[in-house]
Structures are given as C-alpha cells and as structure tokens.
Amino acid sequence: MLVCHKITELQEAIQAFRAKKSSVPIISVGFVPTMGYLHIGHESLLKKARSQNDLVVLSIFVNPLQFGPNEDFDTYPRNTEKDLELAKRAEVDMVFLPTVEEIYPQYPLATKITIGDISSRLCGASRPGHFDGVLTIVSKLFHIVQPNQAYFGQKDIQQVAIIEQMVQDLNMPVQIIACPTVREPDGLAFSSRNVYLEPDERSQAVILSKALKKVDEWLSLPDITVKQLEERLTLEINLAPLANIEYASILAYPALQPLIANVPIHHAEHSQLNQQVVIAVAVKFGQTRLIDNRIISLGGALHA
Amino acid sequence: MLVCHKITELQEAIQAFRAKKSSVPIISVGFVPTMGYLHIGHESLLKKARSQNDLVVLSIFVNPLQFGPNEDFDTYPRNTEKDLELAKRAEVDMVFLPTVEEIYPQYPLATKITIGDISSRLCGASRPGHFDGVLTIVSKLFHIVQPNQAYFGQKDIQQVAIIEQMVQDLNMPVQIIACPTVREPDGLAFSSRNVYLEPDERSQAVILSKALKKVDEWLSLPDITVKQLEERLTLEINLAPLANIEYASILAYPALQPLIANVPIHHAEHSQLNQQVVIAVAVKFGQTRLIDNRIISLGGALHA
Numbered sequence: 001m002l003v004c005h006k007i008t009e010l011q012e013a014i015q016a017f018r019a020k021k022s023s024v025p026i027i028s029v030g031f032v033p034t035m036g037y038l039h040i041g042h043e044s045l046l047k048k049a050r051s052q053n054d055l056v057v058l059s060i061f062v063n064p065l066q067f068g069p070n071e072d073f074d075t076y077p078r079n080t081e082k083d084l085e086l087a088k089r090a091e092v093d094m095v096f097l098p099t100v101e102e103i104y105p106q107y108p109l110a111t112k113i114t115i116g117d118i119s120s121r122l123c124g125a126s127r128p129g130h131f132d133g134v135l136t137i138v139s140k141l142f143h144i145v146q147p148n149q150a151y152f153g154q155k156d157i158q159q160v161a162i163i164e165q166m167v168q169d170l171n172m173p174v175q176i177i178a179c180p181t182v183r184e185p186d187g188l189a190f191s192s193r194n195v196y197l198e199p200d201e202r203s204q205a206v207i208l209s210k211a212l213k214k215v216d217e218w219l220s221l222p223d224i225t226v227k228q229l230e231e232r233l234t235l236e237i238n239l240a241p242l243a244n245i246e247y248a249s250i251l252a253y254p255a256l257q258p259l260i261a262n263v264p265i266h267h268a269e270h271s272q273l274n275q276q277v278v279i280a281v282a283v284k285f286g287q288t289r290l291i292d293n294r295i296i297s298l299g300g301a302l303h304a
Numbered sequence: 305m306l307v308c309h310k311i312t313e314l315q316e317a318i319q320a321f322r323a324k325k326s327s328v329p330i331i332s333v334g335f336v337p338t339m340g341y342l343h344i345g346h347e348s349l350l351k352k353a354r355s356q357n358d359l360v361v362l363s364i365f366v367n368p369l370q371f372g373p374n375e376d377f378d379t380y381p382r383n384t385e386k387d388l389e390l391a392k393r394a395e396v397d398m399v400f401l402p403t404v405e406e407i408y409p410q411y412p413l414a415t416k417i418t419i420g421d422i423s424s425r426l427c428g429a430s431r432p433g434h435f436d437g438v439l440t441i442v443s444k445l446f447h448i449v450q451p452n453q454a455y456f457g458q459k460d461i462q463q464v465a466i467i468e469q470m471v472q473d474l475n476m477p478v479q480i481i482a483c484p485t486v487r488e489p490d491g492l493a494f495s496s497r498n499v500y501l502e503p504d505e506r507s508q509a510v511i512l513s514k515a516l517k518k519v520d521e522w523l524s525l526p527d528i529t530v531k532q533l534e535e536r537l538t539l540e541i542n543l544a545p546l547a548n549i550e551y552a553s554i555l556a557y558p559a560l561q562p563l564i565a566n567v568p569i570h571h572a573e574h575s576q577l578n579q580q581v582v583i584a585v586a587v588k589f590g591q592t593r594l595i596d597n598r599i600i601s602l603g604g605a606l607h608a
Contacts, residue, residue, distance in 0.1 A: 007475065011477075110421070111417065111419050111470045111473035111474055112419070113415065113417055114416050114418065115416070135415075139474050140473075143475040143476050143477055144477075146477060165415060166415045169410075169415035169444075170443050170444055170447055171444045171448045172447045173315075173447055173448075
C-alpha cells in the first residue's frame with residue numbers, strides 16, 4: 001500500500017498504474033474520499049470499491065473549508081496510524097494523506113462551487129457554507145484522482161444528493177455510488193463523531209434509528225400527512241431526555257424540495273411529484289450533533 | 305472529421321481513439337472551445353493544438369449562460385457550414401456541436417462556479433455573471449472532453465486569467481495555453497463581433513491597437529504614473545470620434561489587482577508586486593463592444 005502526501009506523487013503513481021495495465025482495455029479506479037478516523041462504515045465503502053475496481057484510492061483529509069468558525073475542525077478526531085491499518089486490511093492500493101497547505105496553497109481559494117436550494121435545507125440551514133466547502137474539496141479530489149467510481153455513505157444523504165447534482169451539472173466523468181448506512185448492533189449509525197458521546201448520551205442516541213424505524217408503522221396510516229409524520233417523528237425523538245432536535249424533516253429525494261405539509265403523504269400529489277422521499281433527522285446530544293435518515297419510495301417498498 | 309451533437313457520442317469517440325492508440329504511452333488530446341463564427345484567430349489556436357497533440361477537438365457552442373439579459377445572445381453571429389470548412393482545413397479530428405438542451409438539460413443549473421475579485425473588474429464590471437457563465441461552460445466542456453491541453457486566445461485576457469485560476473484552484477488536469485492575439489493588417493484584433501461594425505466604425509476601431517502600441521513611447525518616460533498612463537490611453541482612444549470607452553485600465557497580471565494609481569509604473573513598489581501588468585481596453589463603437597490588451601513585463605521586455 002502506497003501512502004502519498006503530495007498531489008504529484010499520487011498522480012504519478014496512478015498514471016504509472018494505468019500505463020502498466022495498458023493491455024487491459026479499461027482500467028477502473030475506485031475512490032473513497034474521507035476525513036479519516038475510519039470506522040466500519042468507511043470499511044464497507046472500501047470493500048465495495050475493492051470489489052468493483054482495479055485500483056482503490058483512499059483519501060484522508062479533514063477539510064477546513066467545510067467547517068464553520070464555531071465547529072469542531074480543531075478537535076475533529078484523527079488517528080492516522082489506525083486508519084492506515086484499516087486501509088491495509090481493506091486492501092487499499094493508495095492512500096492520499098495531504099497537508100492543508102498541499103490542498104490549499106492559498107486559503108481560501110478564489111474559486112467557489114455553490115449549489116442552490118438543495119444546500120440550504122436540512123444540515124445546510126445550520127451550517128452555512130458547509131456544502132460549498134464539500135463541493136470544492138470533492139471537486140479538487142476528483143480532479144486529482146480522476147476516479148471512475150467514487151463511494152459515499154448514505155448516512156450523509158444531503159452530501160450524496162449535492163455531489164450527484166454537481167457531477168450531473170458539470171458533466172464530471174465519475175459515477176457516484178451511495179452505500180447503505182452501517183449501524184452498531186443497537187441501530188446507531190456509525191460516525192466518527194460518536195466518539196464524542198458521553199455514556200448516557202450514547203445510550204439515548206439509539207432513539208434516532210428507532211424513530212426512523214417507527215416510520216413504517218405511521219406510514220401504514222392511510223391518511224397521515226407530511227406534517228403529522230414529522231410531528232410523530234419529533235415526539236418520538238423527544239422521548240430521549242437528552243435529545244435536542246435540530247430538524248426532523250421529510251423532503252423529496254434527491255431534489256430535497258419540501259412536500260406539501262397538509263397533504264397525505266400517500267396522496268397522488270406527492271407520489272406523482274417524486275418517486276422517493278427522504279426522512280432525515282439531526283439531533284444534538286450535548287455538544288455532539290448526530291444525523292441519520294431513511295429513503296422511502298412512496299407507494300412502494302421501504303429502503304433501509 | 306467527425307461531427308458530434310451528443311455528449312455520449314463525443315465521449316465514446318475520444319475513448320475509442322485513446323483505446324486504439326493504447327500502445328502509445330501517453331495520448332495527448334488538444335481542445336479548442338469556441339462560440340463558432342471562426343476567424344483567423346481561432347484558426348491559429350487550432351493550428352497550435354494540431355502541432356502539439358495526437359487528437360484535436362473543437363467545440364462550437366454559443367453559451368447562453370455567459371450572456372446578460374440585454375446582450376447579443378440571439379444575434380451572436382453563427383455560420384456552422386463555414387466553421388466546419390475551416391475546421392477541416394485545420395485538420396481538426398472531432399467537432400462537438402451540441403444543442404443548448406444537450407448542455408443544459410435544466411436551465412439554469414443548480415451548480416454554479418464563481419470566482420472572487422478577479423471576475424469583478426474590467427469586463428466583469430459591466431457584465432455581471434458573465435465569467436460565472438464562462439467558468440461553468442468551460443468546466444463542463446473540460447469534463448466532457450478531458451483534454452490534456454486547452455487553447456484560448458490572449459485577446460480575451462481576463463477569461464484566460466480566470467480559467468487559469470479555476471484550473472489551479474480546482475486541480476483540473478489540463479494545461480491552459482494562451483495564444484497571441486491575431487490581428488487584421490491594420491492592427492484590429494480579430495473578433496467574431498467585428499462583423500457588426502459599420503464601415504466608419506470599422507475604420508476608427510483601429511484606434512484600440514494603435515493606442516496600445518503607443519504605450520511603448522509613454523513607458524519610456526521614467527516617472528510616468530499608472531494614472532497618467534491610463535489618462536494618455538484614454539485621450540488617445542478618444543481621438544476616434546465614434547469611440548465610447550468602457551475602460552482603459554492597467555492591472556497586475558494575472559491577479560488583475562489594481563496598481564497604486566499615483567506611483568510611477570516603473571517604481572519598485574510595482575515591479576516587486578508583479579512581474580507583469582496588463583493594459584486592457586474595452587470600447588464601444590455604436591452597439592459593438594470591442595476589447596484588446598497587451599501584457600508587459602515591468603522593467604523588462606514588452607510582449608505583443
């Protein structure tokens with residue numbers, strides 16, 4: 001496994017790999033961009049990438065541009081040694097581990113990638129500029145690695161939707177593959193930020209996945225409206241005394257447009273407009289902000 | 305010469321070319337993006353591309369996103385037949401001729417590429433959003449064609465500076481090659497918009513290149529300030545009665561930052577700050593807006 005700290009070093013290695021294999025008609029490069037502190041969720045992305053590509057590239061970079069001034073950039077958990085062990089186990093070929101100066105010789109950049117409405121809702125509402133920072137780093141990494149496939153976790157569903165939109169709008173030659181959320185045995189979605197949770201917060205945090213599961217029951221009520229569903233979700237999460245809800249919302253997916261609040265969710269007005277909706281929650285436990293979501297097909301089967 | 309109207313058609317053709325030549329270690333693709341109505345200036349870009357690459361791709365697309373609501377998108381001159389003849393003469397391999405719907409299935413796009421200060425000066429001041437539109441289409445075309453080299457005319461110097469900045473900021477894997485402005489025998493820079501000029505406007509339009517040439521004389525005055533140079537430039541252009549100056553400015557290049565107006569241009573304060581300055585003019589003759597420029601190295605040789 002090759003570990004590169006410099007952009008040119010990585011690009012030369014990938015080019016050499018492509019040249020060496022030039023007898024193979026199409027070399028497929030799979031890419032998993034991360035902020036490190038890897039967990040089983042990341043591992044599942046790497047395994048998927050390994051199974052679908054000739055070359056697997058992992059990047060580990062805590063991107064300052066996607067953190068707000070009062071967010072946890074400085075304290076975001078980091079453990080490169082453990083990350084590299086996991087990468088080796090997952091048979092990663094190349095790890096890109098750049099410094100901030102390597103990625104941002106000037107900071108901030110003059111160039112900015114922004115996206116409309118879709119970035120202003122859900123997490124975008126409380127994290128202004130966050131998704132611009134995500135789009136910029138993802139765009140840079142895509143240009144550096146030039147992958148055929150890139151793998152993202154469905155846990156960060158808004159990130160997936162926004163990156164898909166950028167790739168489509170800008171004709172980026174990469175396929176985005178969204179992978180299912182991986183969960184602890186009790187249902188809590190794996191997240192690098194879970195490490196922040198105090199024991200009582202950790203035990204109550206299970207309410208996110210529990211509440212999202214309960215949606216199945218509520219959806220069996222034929223006339224339940226979007227608003228009523230959101231209210232039930234909110235009530236359910238608030239059963240955990242330490243839970244502090246930031247949002248518990250149902251939106252069309254992948255456009256992330258609001259649905260009509262007082263119209264039954266099973267009404268044709270919704271199922272015509274969108275085949276899919278996302279039920280997304282963001283909840284703070286103490287200082288720790290957790291997110292989770294489910295995508296459901298209206299009138300169809302439920303997706304985990 | 306292959307003419308493609310569809311993105312997938314072009315991409316498959318380029319991929320097939322790359323695959324066919326897979327014995328050659330590196331296949332070089334040269335790309336000349338244009339808005340058509342090709343003239344000798346474009347031809348010089350195509351010749352340069354032909355001399356440096358295995359495959360030459362020309363795109364012809366009048367990009368609505370870079371025209372303001374009161375600009376000449378609808379009347380911008382078009383002549384595909386003549387363009388294809390010129391492309392054949394220049395030994396272009398592939399011409400990409402997309403429809404607006406092919407490039408913008410949704411219009412406008414959700415995704416936007418913007419760039420700071422550098423886009424607000426010179427042409428950016430009177431054409432808000434113009435350079436965002438340029439960056440977006442160039443980014444799309446780069447992702448579609450995936451060229452190794454892309455060729456632009458130095459006549460559109462702000463466009464060159466802005467695209468260079470985007471490529472650098474976003475690590476785009478393409479080299480930007482700026483080619484010298486090609487001129488009519490009397491000095492007028494070739495432009496697709498020259499066709500709009502009435503005979504008396506055409507004859508007076510020569511004042512742009514004449515005034516830019518006179519800069520050499522003025523620069524020989526050891527204490528001439530930035531402001532004085534701009535004033536002389538303005539006076540000179542105003543000798544043409546039909547000239548209506550939009551700007552006649554001297555800025556650091558490629559940052560396009562203002563210089564200190566009352567400091568002599570040869571002063572160390574300028575030559576330390578920047579090796580190069582651009583002298584740029586935009587002048588209207590009737591409804592027709594013409595631009596021209598020169599880049600000079602302070603304290604060094606002059607560039608045409």
